[in-house]
Amino acid sequence: MARNGGDLVVETLTALGAGTVFGIPGQHALGLFDALSRSELSFVSSRVENNAAFAADGFARATGKVAVLFLSTGPGALTALAGLEEAYATGVPIVVVSSQIPRAGLGGRRKGMLHQLDEQRAAAAQVTKWQRTVFDASSIAPAIADAWAQAVTAPAGPVWVEVPQDVLLEEVEVPASTPALVARPVEPAPELVAEAARLLTGADRVAIVAGGGVRRAGAEAALIGVAEALGAPVACSPGGHGAFPWTHPLSLQSWVEDRHVTRVLEEADVLLVLGSALGQVTSNYFTLAPRGRVVQVDADERVLGSNHTVLGIRADAGEFLRALASLLPSDRPNSAGQALAAQTLAQVEARLDAQDLRHERAFLDRIRAAVPDDMQTFWDMTIAAYWAWSCWDSRGGEFHSGQGAGGLGFAYPAAIGGSLGLRDQGRPERVLAVAGDGSAMYSIAELATARQHDAAVTWLIVDDGGYGILREYMQDAFGAATHTELTRPDFAALAATFGIPAVTVAPEDVEEALRDALAATGPNVVVVPTLLRMFAPTHLDA
Structure with a gap:
């Protein structure tokens, strides 16, 4: 089969050192995914584009390598932007390759095309440090190489290259590119x-x-x-x-x-x-x-x-x-x-002792006792993570949280990407993801991803029946919480429908349950129904 623009994208990424691609196929991006079938790149298939961006983010954090994310046009591209905002805020290098409608529709020259989005690149510019649209197959390799260099140049971050559908499918005779890239740190004056x-x-x-x-x-x-x-x-x-x-x-x-x-x-x-x-x-x-x-x-x-x-x-x-x-x-x-x-x-x-937070402190201590010293952990925007920001001794393991942009749903897909990246490097791949029941619902579809790729992720879900931190904020500010309580599934039973082992345990049993889960293979879930409170701020006398 003749090589096309999609092949050039894949060949250039391979030459730059990529080994794994995250994303979800889409109509305008099919040339990219067809080219993957002729390459040695492995593909991680997420279920929601936002989670694919989080997975790429987690891969880069866990491995120290540049992540690659393939997106389709319009809705697919827009859905990923919240995940990319976290990478942008935290300085995580991701090369995003998004498809675009055919060149005939760009600039409003033809209306009513599926997934058509005026100024798609402008939308991406809010959450990426560099953007480029490629209008000819001969420009693909230079654009990808430039994007990679921008992604790793301080401050690191996600970058965006979009390629119209017809350019991806265009037959090419351009030889495979082998760009050389050396990233140099910024030296102080x-x-x-x-x-x-x-x-x-x-x-x-x-x-x-x-x-x-x-x-x-x-x-x-x-x-x-x-x-x-x-x-x-x-x-x-x-x-x-x-x-x-x-x-x-x-x-x-x-x-x-x-x-x-x-x-x-x-x-x-x-x-x-x-x-x-x-x-x-x-x-x-x-x-x-x-x-x-x-x-x-x-x-x-x-x-x-x-x-x-x-x-x-x-x-x-x-x-x-x-x-x-x-x-x-x-x-x-x-x-x-x-x-x-x-x-x-x-x-x-002494401040914590005075606030009667024995339950919260014991709960975090039990988690810490169960997690091996060198294990990487991923934390969602949940009360357990707010505690962990302050009290978690990461020891020899990397601590990753979604506090850069503060969006929900980071931990589980990021942990999947991190675990698969560690596996590719031949390193211990078991990781821990911690989420609340509210943030877990953002990521629940990725149980299918974890099962499909046999990701060694233990997912700890702390179920307090709603958006716990927002409940506290509203109670403190207004005296009562409104619309923070949530109907949610039986998380353990739901995980089982994906073929993923899961248990529900009391807070005092979380250490034993985690030890068992972290010693297992493949994905698993531990659910703990409990209410955690945040520590209160202090106000020192002048």
């Missing part, structure tokens, strides 16, 4: 590193916020060295969860939604912010008011100084930390910073 070093070494009290940029840069070891050289307590944002060891004497863990921790950050002479925008959650809902200087380092120049006056340094967090380390003294004492971190965590503990 030396004079800015020197100024940061001057401020930090001249400060009596330094504190550090470690965001997702530290994890994406693989700069965990460099962060430890700098924190110890400065004697600086370190708080991790939800996206930076695991960037600094939980039990390190300088660790403030991830209690960024606590006024005791917020006060430590505020009272620092210099606050060093690494790979974080100091957004809503990390700034304790914009209550953070630094009294000293703020040095903010991020590969995305758009976030520098966006929420505070800062010395902004555009750089990869790892490159900055390594450059900074050479300018710092090695004999600065850590005792004051360690004492401050210990005192602050004790204050956090």
Whole structure:
């Protein structure tokens, strides 16, 4: 069979290093999927495009590789945008190849075509960092190569290439492309590193916020060295969860939604912010008011100084930390910073003790006890995840949550993508996904995906009968919750109809149930009917 535009897409992606493609077939995209049959790429078939985007996101997070997502035109493309918003907010590299209507219909030249959407690329521009439409088969390989380079160039993120149906089906004689690509991290300006070093070494009290940029840069070891050289307590944002060891004497863990921790950050002479925008959650809902200087380092120049006056340094967090380390003294004492971190965590503990949250804390402890130290976990926007942002010690496993954009339904499809990606790399593939009953309904169709691909995902569903966190917000704000209660299925019985083992257990039995599920093969589900409450905020006296 003659090669066509779809073959060029697939061949170029293969040459760039892709091995797995996520997506759902559609009429205008059939040329892409037909070309997959002539390639060595494996395909993961989701059931909803939004979940396919989440699955690609989870693949990239778990493996550190670029993910590839194939979408059809119009409704298929639009349905994926909410999932891509999470990847865009969190800096996850995904190359999206979307089909388009035939060239004759573009620009309104022919009306009434199926799936026709005016300015489809403009819609994608809200949640992708780069977009291009290809109008000729000879432009496919360069466009895909450019897209891949953009996806991995800091700040990383999803990119969008759309190819009209007739271009995908167009016969071509263009040879297969073998593009070479080298991604280079963003290096900091030396004079800015020197100024940061001057401020930090001249400060009596330094504190550090470690965001997702530290994890994406693989700069965990460099962060430890700098924190110890400065004697600086370190708080991790939800996206930076695991960037600094939980039990390190300088660790403030991830209690960024606590006024005791917020006060430590505020009272620092210099606050060093690494790979974080100091957004809503990390700034304790914009209550953070630094009294000293703020040095903010991020590969995305758009976030520098966006929420505070800062010395902004555009750089990869790892490159900055390594450059900074050479300018710092090695004999600065850590005792004051360690004492401050210990005192602050004790204050956090006392605050929780005073709120009678024994059930919630025991529940999270039981989950932590069941999960192997090196297992990757994926968390939806649910009360259990809100707790986990602050209290989950990720140890040697990666912690992934949908807090970037905050949409529901992230955990399960992302875990499927992550597990399959780990399998491709020959790594331990069992992962844990945690969701509430509300967010689980966004992802329930992906039980079919998990079964079809035998994904080693244990799905923990915490069933509290509704949108639990919204229930709490409304009760706090209005005295009563409205329209937060949900009719839902028997999740265990429903999973069984997909051929997936499932159990429903009491909260006190979750540890044993998870141990059994995590030791099994293939997909399985653990359902726990229970009501979890959030910890209340603190308001310190002036």
